[in-house]
Amino acid sequence: MNNDYTVAVLGLGAMGLPMATRLASKLTVNGFDIAEPRLKLAKEAGINTFDSAQAAARGADALLLAVRNSEQLDEVLFGVNGVAAVLSKGSVVILTSTVGTEAIPATVARLADFGVELVDAPLSGGPVRAGEGDLLIVVGATPAAQRQAAPVLELLASTLSIVGDNPGDGQALKTVNQLLCGVHIAAAAEALALADALGLDQAKTLAALEAGAAGSFMLSNRGPRILEAYTEDGAEVLSRLDIFVKDLGIVGKAARAAGLAAPVAAAAEQLFLLGQAQGLAAEDDSAVIKVLAPTQRHTS
Structure with missing residues (x-):
């Protein structure tokens, strides 16, 4: 297990929990969800659970996000209780959701103010395949961000396709x-x-x-x-x-x-x-x- 690498997973639902569980087999995983039963399941799976998104994300090497749309992405990162401000410089946000290309440039620019890069990594599969590390993940990110995210992506993907060096290429x-x-x-x-x-x-x-x-x-x-x-x-x-x-x-x-x-x-x-x-x-x-x-x- 690589105890020196911490990934925060925000949202422990149908996809978030099996991904977090898979990652916890090799990495230190911090998790947060607004639903108490999901936190209980996460704790049983060996995931460190927290009572807020900011607490889970603070000091992590990578933040894994599975959000519903671009509005939710903006709220999680930059809203009243947004986590961008507590992320460490040099860390990455790994966006696994399909939100379209339109929201990506502004997200990249705002994260850059905090010294954080975006790894655009939408995925396909499902809960079972997520838990088995059998996902298809397509990635658009700078080479440096790809390297920073590699411990997470390599555990989750059976097919990892780097489609470009720019966030938005994955979308x-x-x-x-x-x-x-x-x-x-x-x-x-x-x-x-x-x-x-x-x-x-x-x-x-x-x-x-x-x-x-x-x-x-x-x-x-x-x-x-x-x-x-x-x-x-x-x-x-x-x-x-x-x-x-x-x-x-x-x-x-x-x-x-x-x-x-x-x-x-x-x-x-x-x-x-x-x-x-x-x-x-x-x-x-x-x-x-x-x-x-x-x-x-x-x-x-």
């Missing part, structure tokens, strides 16, 4: 990634809704599709959860539907700024927006099938 690539992910989920839901409408067994249809040219990671990953959407409790929430409302919104904004038409992404975004309007925001994103087909016509 740009993740925006492209989310275009494909959102479209693939929407397409999988549409395909399985059509299968049901045609009287096919959805589970058998899914198995057949996975074995052929129509197969994809998202079909295999979300397909079984799409089929659980109609059960009493629905699929376990591993990725909320409204995350893709946010992410496909970022995709659309980026495409318009670049002067590029993105009609397929726009169609998928509308499907998720309809799901949010129908009260599915907090459900797993696989529940998007219920926008197309509120009920199953046939049961397997």
Whole structure:
């Protein structure tokens, strides 16, 4: 264990806790969450817990953030109880969230006033893969910041892709990634809704599709959860539907700024927006099938 390197993890939710737990196997980890039960779980996992974000972040070599959007990023770092002021010079903020490129330049400039660099490192995976160090992480950061963040990134990622030396490069690539992910989920839901409408067994249809040219990671990953959407409790929430409302919104904004038409992404975004309007925001994103087909016509 590298006791000389401390990483602070703010937010110990579905992704934060397994990442912190994974990091605690080799590094000193300080954690904070506003929910007392999450702090208890973190303490049981060998994480040093604190009663405030500033206390957890003070003196850390790296700060790992998983925030919902750019507004929350700004609040955590620079708000009334923001942690930027207590970070050590030479430390880094590792941003694992998809917030888009627009907020990055101002964040970089404000952190520089405190002698801190931003490592733009949005990730893909999920809670299970986070706990196993099996995430895909795409990084945009200066070489010096990359070196400072390396103990954290190397523990969390099975695939670590350095896409550029500038913060914002990671967000740009993740925006492209989310275009494909959102479209693939929407397409999988549409395909399985059509299968049901045609009287096919959805589970058998899914198995057949996975074995052929129509197969994809998202079909295999979300397909079984799409089929659980109609059960009493629905699929376990591993990725909320409204995350893709946010992410496909970022995709659309980026495409318009670049002067590029993105009609397929726009169609998928509308499907998720309809799901949010129908009260599915907090459900797993696989529940998007219920926008197309509120009920199953046939049961397997």
